[in-house]
Amino acid sequence: xxxxxxxxxxxxxxxxxxxxxxTYTDSSSTYLYWYKQEPGAGLQxxxxxxxxxDMKQDQRLTVLLNKKDKHLSLRIADxxxxxxxxxxxxxxxxxxxLSFGAGTxxxxxx
Amino acid sequence: xxxxxxxxxxxxxxTGQSMTLQCAQDMNHxxxxxxxxxxxxxxxxxxxxxxxxITDQGEVPNGYNVSRxxxxxxPLRLLSAAPSQxxxxxxxxxxxxxxxxxTFGSGTRLTVV
Numbered sequence: 061x062x063x064x065x066x067x068x069x070x071x072x073x074x075x076x077x078x079x080x081x082x083t084y085t086d087s088s089s090t091y092l093y094w095y096k097q098e099p100g101a102g103l104q105x106x107x108x109x110x111x112x113x114d115m116k117q118d119q120r121l122t123v124l125l126n127k128k129d130k131h132l133s134l135r136i137a138d139x140x141x142x143x144x145x146x147x148x149x150x151x152x153x154x155x156x157x158l159s160f161g162a163g164t165x166x167x168x169x170x
Numbered sequence: 171x172x173x174x175x176x177x178x179x180x181x182x183x184x185t186g187q188s189m190t191l192q193c194a195q196d197m198n199h200x201x202x203x204x205x206x207x208x209x210x211x212x213x214x215x216x217x218x219x220x221x222x223x224i225t226d227q228g229e230v231p232n233g234y235n236v237s238r239x240x241x242x243x244x245p246l247r248l249l250s251a252a253p254s255q256x257x258x259x260x261x262x263x264x265x266x267x268x269x270x271x272x273t274f275g276s277g278t279r280l281t282v283v
């Protein structure tokens with residue numbers, strides 16, 4: 061379902077920071093996730109944030125959560141060619157269902 | 171540590187044929203789900219299971235059946251394939267605690283002609 065919205069494309073220069081944005085609609089979401097999908101592969105969990113947190117940092121990844129605006133962002137520092145992929149934002153209202161955005165295709169150019 | 175294994179990786183069916191997509195996990199996860207991925211639409215939940223013997227419908231269940239006779243296996247059956255079922259299918263499993271998210275298989279690319 062499309063309760064989660066993301067921009068479809070992002071182009072970034074190698075070495076710059078990437079910021080991928082996501083909005084969600086269900087304020088009762090408990091966890092919010094970022095998944096990465098490389099061509100021909102499944103989804104790989106990158107990071108997650110619990111709904112009572114504002115920020116989470118994990119090496120090159122920073123997740124910001126604005127609960128008031130229902131806005132989630134993923135910042136990738138020092139973007140590399142290996143970061144080229146589709147990035148999905150997902151929310152979980154319970155333990156068995158994830159609602160995904162359509163995915164943001166990130167292209168890293170030299 | 172195999173994680174979530176899906177077979178086959180690719181499949182072409184004729185309209186009206188039936189088939190089963192296999193999914194197995196070796197992590198003793200209670201929760202398993204099937205999603206389909208279509209261009210520009212993200213992933214949509216087909217069916218899910220919260221434990222052996224328990225299954226329920228997701229948001230796009232029509233034309234699909236599931237069963238969960240063991241913790242490890244969660245097959246997805248297409249009863250009478252239609253071109254609208256052309257998609258990439260992902261199986262996923264989870265502990266259900268949220269902080270580990272879901273582990274996804276590598277997908278099955280299905281084409282119905």
